[in-house]
Amino acid sequence: MNKKLYIQTLGCAMNERDSEHIIAELEEKENYQITTNPQEADLILINTCSVREKPEKKLFSEIGQYAKIKKNDAKIGICGCTASHLGESILKRSKAVDFVLGARNVSKISQIIHQKRVAWVDIDYDDSSYIFSSKQNSILKGMINISIGCDKKCTYCIVPHTRGNEISIPTHLIINEAKRLANQGTKEILLLGQNVNNYGKRFSIPHRKINFTQLLYEISQIDGIQRIRFTSPHPLHMDDEFIEEFAHNPKLCKAIHMPLQSGSTKILQKMKRGYTKEWFLNRVEKMYSLIPHLSISTDIIVGFPTESEEDFLDTLDVLEKVQFDTLYSFIYSSRPHTEAAKWIENKEVGEIDEEEAKRRLILLKDKHRDILTQNNQKELNNIHSILFESYDEQNKLLEGRSDTNKLIRVKAGRNLVGEICKVKISEIKGAQLIGELM
Numbered sequence: 001m002n003k004k005l006y007i008q009t010l011g012c013a014m015n016e017r018d019s020e021h022i023i024a025e026l027e028e029k030e031n032y033q034i035t036t037n038p039q040e041a042d043l044i045l046i047n048t049c050s051v052r053e054k055p056e057k058k059l060f061s062e063i064g065q066y067a068k069i070k071k072n073d074a075k076i077g078i079c080g081c082t083a084s085h086l087g088e089s090i091l092k093r094s095k096a097v098d099f100v101l102g103a104r105n106v107s108k109i110s111q112i113i114h115q116k117r118v119a120w121v122d123i124d125y126d127d128s129s130y131i132f133s134s135k136q137n138s139i140l141k142g143m144i145n146i147s148i149g150c151d152k153k154c155t156y157c158i159v160p161h162t163r164g165n166e167i168s169i170p171t172h173l174i175i176n177e178a179k180r181l182a183n184q185g186t187k188e189i190l191l192l193g194q195n196v197n198n199y200g201k202r203f204s205i206p207h208r209k210i211n212f213t214q215l216l217y218e219i220s221q222i223d224g225i226q227r228i229r230f231t232s233p234h235p236l237h238m239d240d241e242f243i244e245e246f247a248h249n250p251k252l253c254k255a256i257h258m259p260l261q262s263g264s265t266k267i268l269q270k271m272k273r274g275y276t277k278e279w280f281l282n283r284v285e286k287m288y289s290l291i292p293h294l295s296i297s298t299d300i301i302v303g304f305p306t307e308s309e310e311d312f313l314d315t316l317d318v319l320e321k322v323q324f325d326t327l328y329s330f331i332y333s334s335r336p337h338t339e340a341a342k343w344i345e346n347k348e349v350g351e352i353d354e355e356e357a358k359r360r361l362i363l364l365k366d367k368h369r370d371i372l373t374q375n376n377q378k379e380l381n382n383i384h385s386i387l388f389e390s391y392d393e394q395n396k397l398l399e400g401r402s403d404t405n406k407l408i409r410v411k412a413g414r415n416l417v418g419e420i421c422k423v424k425i426s427e428i429k430g431a432q433l434i435g436e437l438m
């Protein structure tokens with residue numbers, strides 16, 4: 001009889017992909033079957049995120065909840081970034097936890113479930129050449145890891161501490177995986193890495209010289225793959241060669257994530273981001289000149305230590321100039337093992353007043369909302385190519401995403417799910433775009 005696995009995934013697309021790997025390993029090697037009910041599970045996993053403080057704080061109360069409702073002999077395992085960063089201390093703090101598996105150790109899941117009260121959190125562990133079992137949430141869309149870890153040392157970020165140094169996954173493994181996905185009918189792939197466009201910097205086996213732009217080109221040559229997305233690229237590595245390929249290769253979706261973090265060159269230097277406000281704007285300008293309909297999303301942190309009103313106004317200035325389509329914005333929260341946390345600990349810098357940081361976040365979000373409302377109005381009569389992903393039975397509407405990553409709904413039959421069609425925007429209802437087949 002199958003054993004039941006319940007898994008809760010927090011955080012980014014990397015974590016989602018790690019969960020897919022974990023599920024596949026346990027289904028294929030350990031005879032598990034996924035369940036959405038933790039009460040009937042034989043194994044409960046929490047795949048954690050530690051980028052911000054809040055979810056990490058909630059972890060122990062969640063463990064407590066699961067411990068109360070789980071079956072008597074069910075196990076609880078903690079995986080992901082918080083597992084890497086808190087390690088054995090999770091076992092010490094909670095008797096309910098059976099094992100702790102770090103983000104860099106996903107490939108060991110089928111071994112650790114047979115251990116008692118252990119923590120495997122080696123951040124130098126190399127599973128870049130490990131062949132994972134196949135698993136994806138949707139046949140139409142697949143995710144492929146192209147690198148693990150991150151060599152950057154952004155002063156606010158805990159990721160290098162939880163995911164270790166950067167290693168690129170050998171190109172032939174990526175190409176084989178993309179071909180396998182194409183053969184089973186996958187149309188869109190999402191390439192994943194903490195710092196995707198630094199691809200090729202370091203391999204753990206002898207490897208030909210290759211960079212991210214060349215990798216994109218090689219994947220785009222695979223028949224059947226019709227769309228390619230990637231996350232997260234670093235603005236520093238967006239050179240002219242990359243922008244030309246991105247603009248002119250029709251399989252590369254015209255939506256890009258450009259994590260700004262701050263619009264102030266002074267703050268960017270303190271964050272050790274490696275670029276200036278001018279560099280960021282120059283890259284955006286070049287991309288817009290080649291791709292006028294490009295959609296750009298971003299991450300912004302407000303209230304980073306020493307951020308003055310003038311620095312914040314620089315951020316608003318970049319927001320205004322770039323007109324980001326999507327904004328993920330946060331108040332700075334100090335993370336352990338980071339340089340910025342040490343400055344605060346040593347009282348070299350003070351934290352920005354909480355009320356002031358909140359004011360800046362609200363202002364930023366309000367300004368972004370205005371930009372979105374204005375830009376949405378301009379969508380009327382625009383033409384997009386949409387990959388239809390699902391059918392809303394109740395409203396008889398097809399739903400899909402444009403290559404600029406906009407969610408668009410169309411009155412048409414369910415037989416078009418899985419097809420890529422041209423759609424003209426005919427109606428705008430608040431943030432919702434409704435279109436007609438052309």
Ligand code: SF4
Pocket residue numbers: 150151152153154157158159160194195234
């Ligand atoms: S590039 Fe910076 S923010 Fe991104 S994962 Fe690496 S250290 Fe963190």
